[in-house]
Amino acid sequence: MRLITIQNKIIVVVIVIVLSFSxxxxxxxxxxxxxxxxxxxxxEVSNIATTVGLGVNIALEEQNFAGVETAMSFAxxxxxxxxxxxxxxxxxxxxxxxxxxxxxxxxxFPENFKLDIEVKSSEKMVVSNSPILTEILNGEVLVGFSTKxxxxxxxxxxxxxxxxSLIVSLLGILLGLWLAKNISKPVLxxxxxxxxxxxxxxxxxxxxxxxxxxxxxxxxxxxxxxQLNLTTNELVEQxxxxxxxxxxxxxxxxxxKRIQEAILPSIDTISESFNDSFVMYMPKDIVSxxxxxxxxxxxxxxxxxxxxxxxxxxxxxxxxxxxxxxNSSVKEYKLTEPASILNQTNSIIRSHFxxxxxxxxxxxxxxxxxxxxxxxxxxxEFAGALNPLWIISKSKILDNGKNVTVNLVDEDSYFYEIKxxxxxxxxxxxxxxxxNHTVELNSGDIIYLIxxxxxxxxxxxxxxxxxxxxxxKLLLSIWERPLKEQNEILQKTIIDWMGDIEQLDDICxxxxxx
Amino acid sequence: MKNLTKLSFIIALxxxxxxxxxxxxxxPFETGSLSVIVxxxxxxxxxxxxxxxxxxxxxxxxxxDGTKITLAFMKTSTNIGSEMSHRVFDMSEKQxxxxxxxxxxxxxxxxxxxxxxxxxxxxxxxxxxxxxxVIKAGNSSGLKTITVDGKTSF
Numbered sequence: 271m272r273l274i275t276i277q278n279k280i281i282v283v284v285i286v287i288v289l290s291f292s293x294x295x296x297x298x299x300x301x302x303x304x305x306x307x308x309x310x311x312x313x314e315v316s317n318i319a320t321t322v323g324l325g326v327n328i329a330l331e332e333q334n335f336a337g338v339e340t341a342m343s344f345a346x347x348x349x350x351x352x353x354x355x356x357x358x359x360x361x362x363x364x365x366x367x368x369x370x371x372x373x374x375x376x377x378x379f380p381e382n383f384k385l386d387i388e389v390k391s392s393e394k395m396v397v398s399n400s401p402i403l404t405e406i407l408n409g410e411v412l413v414g415f416s417t418k419x420x421x422x423x424x425x426x427x428x429x430x431x432x433x434x435s436l437i438v439s440l441l442g443i444l445l446g447l448w449l450a451k452n453i454s455k456p457v458l459x460x461x462x463x464x465x466x467x468x469x470x471x472x473x474x475x476x477x478x479x480x481x482x483x484x485x486x487x488x489x490x491x492x493x494x495x496x497q498l499n500l501t502t503n504e505l506v507e508q509x510x511x512x513x514x515x516x517x518x519x520x521x522x523x524x525x526x527k528r529i530q531e532a533i534l535p536s537i538d539t540i541s542e543s544f545n546d547s548f549v550m551y552m553p554k555d556i557v558s559x560x561x562x563x564x565x566x567x568x569x570x571x572x573x574x575x576x577x578x579x580x581x582x583x584x585x586x587x588x589x590x591x592x593x594x595x596x597n598s599s600v601k602e603y604k605l606t607e608p609a610s611i612l613n614q615t616n617s618i619i620r621s622h623f624x625x626x627x628x629x630x631x632x633x634x635x636x637x638x639x640x641x642x643x644x645x646x647x648x649x650x651e652f653a654g655a656l657n658p659l660w661i662i663s664k665s666k667i668l669d670n671g672k673n674v675t676v677n678l679v680d681e682d683s684y685f686y687e688i689k690x691x692x693x694x695x696x697x698x699x700x701x702x703x704x705x706n707h708t709v710e711l712n713s714g715d716i717i718y719l720i721x722x723x724x725x726x727x728x729x730x731x732x733x734x735x736x737x738x739x740x741x742x743k744l745l746l747s748i749w750e751r752p753l754k755e756q757n758e759i760l761q762k763t764i765i766d767w768m769g770d771i772e773q774l775d776d777i778c779x780x781x782x783x784x
Numbered sequence: 785m786k787n788l789t790k791l792s793f794i795i796a797l798x799x800x801x802x803x804x805x806x807x808x809x810x811x812p813f814e815t816g817s818l819s820v821i822v823x824x825x826x827x828x829x830x831x832x833x834x835x836x837x838x839x840x841x842x843x844x845x846x847x848x849d850g851t852k853i854t855l856a857f858m859k860t861s862t863n864i865g866s867e868m869s870h871r872v873f874d875m876s877e878k879q880x881x882x883x884x885x886x887x888x889x890x891x892x893x894x895x896x897x898x899x900x901x902x903x904x905x906x907x908x909x910x911x912x913x914x915x916x917x918v919i920k921a922g923n924s925s926g927l928k929t930i931t932v933d934g935k936t937s938f
Contacts, residue, residue, distance in 0.1 A: 330881075330885075332898070333859055333860065333881060333884075333898040334895070334898070335881075335884055335885050335888040335889075335895035335896075336888065336894070336895040338885060338888070338889075339888060339889065339895070356889075358882075376882075376885070376886070376889075377886070377889040377890075405861070405877070405878065405881075406878055406881035406882065406885065407878075407881070407882065407885070
């Protein structure tokens, strides 16, 4: 249950205000009244004493003793009277000539009242006196009046004060509750409606006849929901439209994928050419800019991994053109030397993309590694456009009769890299012929053809690129394992590396054990 | 309220009496200067001084026929009143007044009536049955005088 609510806050404020007034209502006010009453009572008693004293004085002067009694009776008739006394004060001369003032009770009413001659006002009684200065008697009239009635009055006042305070407090609390309810109810209503809107129910409309700020808030809320409803409907329509278009495009691209798959050699075809091999092919999108290509002519097998400009649909378009160009170079021009194939392919692609009448300048092309492997021949030929050929062997490797520099070493395993020419297939400023490499390999050596997707993938703890060096070390550590297992390791490694990061480019790796 | 009115009346009356009364001339009295008069046939023709004291001190309050004895005196501030204090009551004026005051408060007797002039005193005695008063000898104005120890004056 929620404690901090507007209703509770208002109730607490009201209670605090009411309680703040309580000391005044229950203590200060009654005490003030008590003081006023007490002072008034003292004055009244003093007036009575003075009146009686005056009467007694006059009566004594007249020797009117009945008058003295009558004067005294003035006080006697008061119900509040505790006592009225006539005190005699005599000045007695001592033997040594000094005088002593002696006070004695001449008469007291009621007669059985035990009067202390030095009595003073107390909580229970107010005492006052009036001097008697006559020939007959010197002394004073002393009266004592009970404060019982005043206490009774004060108690009645206090009781009345408490009752009225309780009534006022109760009214205050009820008013607070009413206020809290009137303020919090619409706020809760608004909160509930806002909650429903949050959950997608945009049919909320609040009705409040109040013309205060909460009423304005309701009007603004209704307007906001109405506007939100309109916007949402527009968004839903747009979404439906986009989804429809997306579905149409996806269908088209899915069909394009089938077309692209048709140009890729099947796994069986590759297995027939190379007993021990793998193809790791991970397009970023449905269709890919990377593709692998294989052509077998008798004992000669041509295999390549190509990375066309871009990825997705544009990459796929370029890959179709590039694949056709490779096919054409081999089948129409009867070329089998990798460098010659690349040169011819380059020529075909450039001719495709540089139509004389075209108003559009196309800069697309591809990076490619192309190998020629002859059955039962330890020599392979390679040509590359930007992409390299990676070889791992336990022996020295000769390229065109020269030793190839070792790139990495792991115990008795050597990693060699034969770089492709620094010229892509397609438009390039300074066109050169591609260089053909003839490499002598040993049985058990392994070659890898790659695109840049694996090494350039971002990921890991710091979101950095996987990098070529790491890729090479990985291959060097697993190259002796079965090719199928290597494929699984590579896939798992790159997926783990990506984590939640999106795949940035198409990935293609082919491994062939010689 | 009733008492207040009564008290106010007494105060006003007393003030008026004080304002119109001249102080009496005080001259020394000799033995035989006082007489006792009464307004009742029930009083004895002769009374001893001690009995007279007893009556005047309020110790005896009714005559034989049951009539209330009313005491009337000249004020002690007058010569006769002063003489009476000393010779009849054997008290000073102050002592006598205190005595009467105490007796009245104790409810032992009704308050005696005190007068400034003998005329007023005599008029009071004439008009009040059962009254006994002490006056200047030879001034009985026709009222019954009782002898004290066989003497008309003492």
